[in-house]
Amino acid sequence: MAETKDGRLHKHPKHSFGETIDRISELPVHIIHHIFSKFNQKEAAKTCVLSKRWYYCWTSRPILVFCQLPYMPLEKFVKLVDQFLQPHLEENLHLEEFNLQYPPELASHHIDRWIDLAVKLNVKVLKIDTSDDSGSHNLPDVIYAAKKLTTLKLSRCKFEFDISTTSIIRFCCLKDLHLSYVHISERQLQRVFDRRPFIRNLSLSNCEGISKLHVRNLEEVEIQAPNLLEFNFGGDKMAFSSMDPSSLESVQLSFWLFETPIIIKFGNVDSSWCTNLQHFLQKFNYSKGLILVISCCRTQIILIYEDPREIIVPPCPNIEIFIAPMQRVESIIDRLMFRPPKIISVLPCTKSKVLQVLPEIKGCPKKRKSGKDCLSNIECFYCQRELKEVGNFMDTTDEEMASWYSWLKSTPLIDQVTTFTFNS
Template sequence: MEFDRNKVGRVVKEDRLSSLPDELIHNILSSFDMKFVVQTCLLSSRWKLLWTSMPCLNFTSWQFTSLPKFAKFVNHVLSHHNHQVEVSSVKLHFSGAASHVFVRKIAKYAFSHNVQQLTITSCPKYRLKSYHASLFSSHSLKHFTLTCHHMQLCTTTKAPLDFPALTTLRLSRFVLCSDLFSNCVNLKNLTLEDFSVKDVEVFDIITPRLSSLRLAHGSSCSAVINLIAPQLEKLTVICCSFKYLNAPPGLSSFDYWGDFPLKFCKDRFYSLNKVSVCFNCFGLPYKEKDAIKTINLLQELHSAKYLTLNVDIVKCISSFPDLLLHHASPFSNLISLTIDYRLNRDEYGEEISTEARNFLLENSPSAALIMKSP
């Protein structure tokens, strides 16, 4: 096979990357942090100023020897950015003792340019003073993620977050003590992770349009979590400890994974569709008090149509048949009952006791019984 050397030479010398439109180059560079982007743009005269018109700004401090040097670089990029270009996303990841002034400057820049998505991740070496909720305010932001390891979100001023356009909010590693969300009137998806509630007996989550709520690794043994969210459809609770959880009655989907049965205010639910419950810390032998709490929780979930329970729940209530005989089956709408054995591989295929089967299925005789294998 013969090669046309002249044709090959022309292909090799051709700079195909530089011929790409700016929009496509921006999309490629948006996967990298801004230090790499600036360094890359210096390699070509065609790309020299491309970094000043990036619609997605991704700042990370890990390639800098100190936080002041990182802050200086961030200030340089922001001050030289083309202010005619709309910035759609800003991500800020840093470690060290950043001041409120530094964080406020980033947030202010993002908000002044009508940024749609803002992500701030802070990893200070030591526990610092709290961030004030008033630090963050925007009428254009739609998606906000704030993760601050070893820090607190201070709400003692009773000033909630001011995000009237926000639809998705994720907060991680915070202490909460007052209303944060009532001004987020369009919030639809809320995630709270690694959080705690202090200094209040009742913590209100006031969100008129919220449809999905995820609470993970939250602690507040003495507080009632009160969900004032009339449009809430999906609730996920993972490893949380509350005195009570007061959820809206119209809930259609509920997922729970925890060490102990969750306590709800009585007779809350009338339209549950899909329910999944997993307890992962039952001690052996099973205790009667745990069985009572489990039965009480299952009674609160009586309207479920599709119910999934891990096998430990079934084994716990099966260990106390006399308790089950004194309670009528709460489930009259079941379409299917799934017993999940994925955490108990050695017990797959074991028969369910007659008492447990009757308690779960007696009032839904046509429901399908499914054994989910490891």
């Protein structure tokens, strides 16, 4: 049937044998599959009555979504999943997505068998939800061998493996990882990232086994982990702006703006990027005695907030950020000294520990702790550097120092900051 301009319906034209042309069945298979993807399961299933070809396309569709309906017997659910997986297995059809939400009473051997079949069919998107709040089901090892997998979304299950057998992880194409109420240790999750550094999007929600996380080059991070204490990130994008960092006690963030290689000088950075970073840094719970350190790597300038009430991020192209308990201030400063800074600016608290520590770093930290000289000038390059407090930048001829002073002067920090320089 077709619709005329006035809204009336008429039959399609007949060919020479008097038969009506079935144009809907002539659609390419990939178009029919795309149409299926626009409907929910129940609506898409109704299209099977259109023609035998549409029924075949329905049974061979590359996206399989299974969720046990209320009052559906368990045996019928198992038979349904087997029924739709069988044609893919017999004809070796590829599987774009396998989405399984199953009841907790379902026997684990069914789940393991279906996941095994999905991996053999080179599934690209795998979503598993056990609907079991205990999260007791441990996924089969075959899941770690899914070479074509690009997206893995797990909920309420165990994602655990023996970290000594690193060859088990073969996620060659994995880009998106979403874990919710999943049992996994921080060492296991770290091993996934270490073995597969191509992951770009990470979502963690209520994964209680994770208290420490170190990731690089992510495009998007969504983390809801109330027990997460340590978070390290490196990359060229701030992918975690929506993250709640209030539980964190130790943070290291490293940004390299690779997409803007012409940026060299201090100040030539997108102000909106700095503003977004400021908003994120202001979310931390500094009342726990945390200190904020911002290191401008290229210009060799360090800004230390002992009392981060009003945070302003300097416009540096390459920047490192440390947030840690005040008790670790000496070790943080010692670490920063191994990249020879030109300037250190401090926004001190009432009883500043930083201002107490800085005058002591004229000598090597090993010498201060042991009373012995350093073994080489390389181990303590700043032994010969002179620490000098700066009261006035007006007469400086150093371009970077002048730029730093100009920026400080444009902010409310200028009246609070104490600045030191290191001269060779």
